[in-house]
Amino acid sequence: MNWWVKRTGQALFTIWAVVTITFVLIRGLPGDPGDRIREQAQRHNPDMSQAALERLIEARIPASYDDPVHVAYWEYLTSVMRGDLGYSTFRRAEVAPEIASVLPWTVLIMSLSTALMFAIGLGLGALMAYKEGSRFDTAMTGASIFFNSIPYYVAAVLLIAFLGYRLSVFPARGTHSDATDPGLSAHFIFDALYHATLPTLSFVITGFGIIALTMRGNSIQTLGEEYIRVAKLRGIPDRRIALRYVGRNAILPMWTTLLISIGFMFGGAIILEEIFQYRGMGWLMFRSIEHNDIYLMMGTFLIVTIAVVIALWIADATYGWLDPRIKSGDDSESY
């Protein structure tokens, strides 16, 4: 119980810290914000008209900029807590609902990729460990390393080029086809999954390798444990040993990998969504950058971070339930 309180406290603290960082970033950069924006905008786009520049500066500098820092901070903090993330000049709407409307798509490809990546990685890794030293093991080790060394966005580009355009097997763009109406129909779900295929594959192909290799190492280590030998002598069926003994004890340390990959994939989703023009958080973030829409940009950053904090909190909570050693012991190493 104590552990729970602590962990939840840590999650809340992190969210507060991130909100503060966002505030500092919006407000605390050195120099006159107007000059900075002007200089930056001109570098990127020398032909920008004076009027457009002024509009841009106005849009990017919050109204409360003249308030003393503590007042502005308090105002920011309370409005974020109310769910008010500001007004998006580019979308001409409140930031929060805009983000809410695209968030599910990011979560969809994220969870699909994570699930597939771990399923393939864990299975393959365990198989490689059982066949340690065989030709299969060597070949798969090589393949895992090779695929792991391809950046996910390179894989995305290749997938678009070959499966998307050349062969036209999967759609290369978008979250769903225009013809399909969003809703809980089987047709729509299938269409959404169909569109999610290539982004998901980009993650899975480039990510399963490291999981397989780690799992292989863990399994080999677990297979060498004394308790496996004792269990065999006790006549425990092979199947049970594979699942309950080797599997469980080899997978547990992978929780760290899962935690890290959640954050990594949320970050990666931002890049992938831009490449696939997939209308999720990342796509929105890039639009905000393109249009110098600072509230929208900070809003997406904040929401992505909070999503990761929550995901980690859930994962951590589950870990305590999976590994009996964590609950009773100290909370020292959940990472």
Added chain:
Amino acid sequence: MTVNRTDEPSDDEPGSGDAGSRFDGSALFDRDTDGTDREYRADGGQSAGGGQMFSDSEFTDVTMGQRLSEVFYQSIYEPFVVAWEDWRTKVGLSIISLYLLLGAVAWVSTSEFLILDRITIIEPARGDGPIRLAPFQDWSYPLGTDMIGRDLLAAMIHATPRMLQMILAGAVFATVVATVVGTLAGYKGGITERALMTIADVLMTIPGLPLVIVLIVLIDPSSPYLIGIIIVVNAWAGLARTIHSQVLTIREHSYVEASRTMGIGTPTIIRKDLLPNLMPYILINFTSMARRVIYDSVALYFLGVISVNTIENWGVMMNIGYENNALIIPEVSHLLFVPMVFVVGLSFGLILFSQGTDRLFNPRVRARGSGSTKSKDDEEITTGGGAL
């Protein structure tokens, strides 16, 4: 100057089970340590290491040179010999060296420093060739040319030094900050520990890329060093945490206790006991940080988050290819694929290297692989004893 050493070859009995492959290092590297005849086991065996660790914490008058050579030996040379046995380390290091060579070639070619000014091995890419030449067609442009006739190979090579600067800055920054924070927290304990680890925890939870994007948009950096550092702005946190827990483990070890009771200060202990032990681990994380810088910087250039005009970069070229529909038009697809090959190549080299060195930390995997038999009967050597 006399040096008290206790690190005699700790197990030189002819019959000690794992006499395996030994490497006599004294002839090569240990000249200045007054000829103590040390043996280093190429398999990094624990018993030999144990002996040495003790000698390190011993309060002895050792010259700077001796200490440096010792640190070098323990933390770099010995692990290296172990890692080198793995094919992955060899291939990985060769690939990395190749890129360093490319960087050096480009640097020499553009340098205006004294004599180097006159040497130009490969001209920087200029738009004077045929347009959109495919790779492997004309050997004066082996990798083809882009939309305005720039030689892709030259462009690739001349992007390398910037890339390496960025990688170096990022990896050095991350490993140094992580090591300092991790060791300090682990050793000091108390409030320092709690504060530093809370910061690390918070930073660790923040997804890296969005933060990096936000920072780059707001700061708009152009120096490759700064870009490298921004990319790892929170990546060091995970490493610091791991180093912290490693320090905690090492802190339990008796030899640190021993040096503490002998009245040796914390900084000395960290420098002489902890860091040499953590060195291999830090080196490996250095490569993973490097990989992260490559991935993220190329991605950010590719998508135009970092201003394209400022720096040549593989990602910039991918961006040019992408903008010119290289995905759809097969004739220009090399604009996209050539830089990709360079990115994947370097990343592959780094991964191979760290996979090869992985065995330094996973002795169990190593033991199983080499078919060692001494697993069961390995209790300490006592004949009788005890029960009275």
Added chain:
Amino acid sequence: MSTHETTVTDGRSHSVSDPILEIRNAEVVFEMDRGVSRVLDNVSLDIQRGEILGIVGESGSGKSMLASSTLDAVVEPGVLSGSVTYYPEEGDPVDVLELSDSELRQLRWEEIAMVFQGAMSSFNPTMKIRDHFEETLEAHNYSLSEGMSRAHELLSDLYLDSERVLDSYPHELSGGMQQRTLIALSVILEPNVLVMDEPTAALDLLMQRSIISLLEELKEKYDLTMMFITHDLPLVAELADRLAVMYAFELIEQGTTEEMLQNAGHPYTRALLNSTPNLDAPLEEMRPIPGSAPDPVAVPDGCSYHPRCPLATDQCVATDPPSEPVTESHLIDCHHWEESIESIPLNHQKEATTRTTDEERNPMDHQNQMEGER
């Protein structure tokens, strides 16, 4: 030195009257990069039904291999040859090395069970103790309710709070509790033979003591035959009916505990006895054995102990001494055992003749002194 019981030897030349386990010419070989490693070398041994047999040897002398051999459980890539025969109370002898997988599965734990050193590493860290017991019963198709009530009884016999222990995870138990729990787990299927490999190695002295006495109680109650493997000679001497000494993967001497303590013939056994720390003996008389145990790849020719033996002659270098029956129960593998008895004095015997007080100090001493007085 004449008080050994006479044993009846049948046609198969057993050193005991009613063997439950008979090991003949057992050999374990590992193929290694450096060459072939023989970690068990032609060991023949009988275990008497209902006895406690102590196997003593240094680290790396092959005693764990001998333990694994009794269950045909030598870890790969080791290859076991020779023969191991199990004699059930009723029915035909079982050739352990010829059993099919399912027969072997039945033999293990139902007939012969094993306790390993390091109890912590013998349990699955993510499974409750109860699951360990239940899965074992289920795997062997034993009645779960009967089995679990036996588990409760066993744990209580071992002075454990059975309910609490069963509901714990391994890491929640202390070292001594884990070891006792492991012993309970190994006899849960009521085996006839219990092989114990350094069961007390990781425990403190008090805990070692109490486990030893618990084992004696357990043996009486459940009618067990025990093979107790250790490096700790005084510890096992208290418990065992017979002792066997291993050196360099061979059995070099065996006999009743009395014979071994009073009339050990092999110079190594005598050195082992003298190297034992003893509160009564002055420190200068405690002698560590000079030299070290041989490498399994390069065991010396002839008698493997000759490089360390003070009595070694050309004969020892040239030929491996055969087992010589000094009495029917006492076998010595040494060319010069008579000379050894004469020229290597045993510390505890010297003492026993010079001192007669302090009988409470140590049961082993106590026994020695009794012998000396006789």
